[in-house]
Amino acid sequence: MQLDELKKGMSTLEQVLAKTDTEITINVSVSETAQTKILKKYRQNIISCAIIAIVFGCLWVGNVGTEKLPGFYKAFISIITAVASVWYIFLYYLLKKIDIASCSPAILFKKTSSFKILNLTGEIIIGVGIVVLFTLYIQHLWLNNYAAFWATLVTLLIGMVIGAVYLLPKYIKLFRDLDSIKE
Numbered sequence: 001m002q003l004d005e006l007k008k009g010m011s012t013l014e015q016v017l018a019k020t021d022t023e024i025t026i027n028v029s030v031s032e033t034a035q036t037k038i039l040k041k042y043r044q045n046i047i048s049c050a051i052i053a054i055v056f057g058c059l060w061v062g063n064v065g066t067e068k069l070p071g072f073y074k075a076f077i078s079i080i081t082a083v084a085s086v087w088y089i090f091l092y093y094l095l096k097k098i099d100i101a102s103c104s105p106a107i108l109f110k111k112t113s114s115f116k117i118l119n120l121t122g123e124i125i126i127g128v129g130i131v132v133l134f135t136l137y138i139q140h141l142w143l144n145n146y147a148a149f150w151a152t153l154v155t156l157l158i159g160m161v162i163g164a165v166y167l168l169p170k171y172i173k174l175f176r177d178l179d180s181i182k183e
Helices: 003-018 028-062 071-096 105-144 146-177
Strands: none
Touching: 028 071, 028 146, 071 105, 105 146
8 A cells, every 4th residue: 555545544544433434425426436346356256256156067977088178176166266256246235235425424334344354254155265275286287297297387476467457456446435435
């Protein structure tokens, strides 16, 4: 976090703490736009995870291509993406229930804070599952197909860089705008 952004955040926090609940006004248009964009991202995640879960579930049940990708990898991918899909459905309906225009600022801050914590918890748990998967899968590739090992490793690194540089700042901004205050 940059120093200027931290100072601005601290001054906003001081202003919020100095005011009463009636003096704080929520920037409803910015917050509702952020809510709509986050809901759209969740719909995309739900569909992507569900498709991956169905495809790998069918591959697992049908026992297709066991030499290239053993059954326990297909089962793990299918189960973790199904869990992720259900988690995103839960978060989608939880966020959709928040009515930004009618909530008081204190209630909105409480609801969005709870939502952010739930979102972060789910992302961490799913992330740990993905780390376990790729730890096992990269070992499998190292032993069976050296070229695929390096191709997978390079692809993962490129994906992580794109996620950290391009996608993560957008998500952080959307979650900050979820309970935006008029200044």
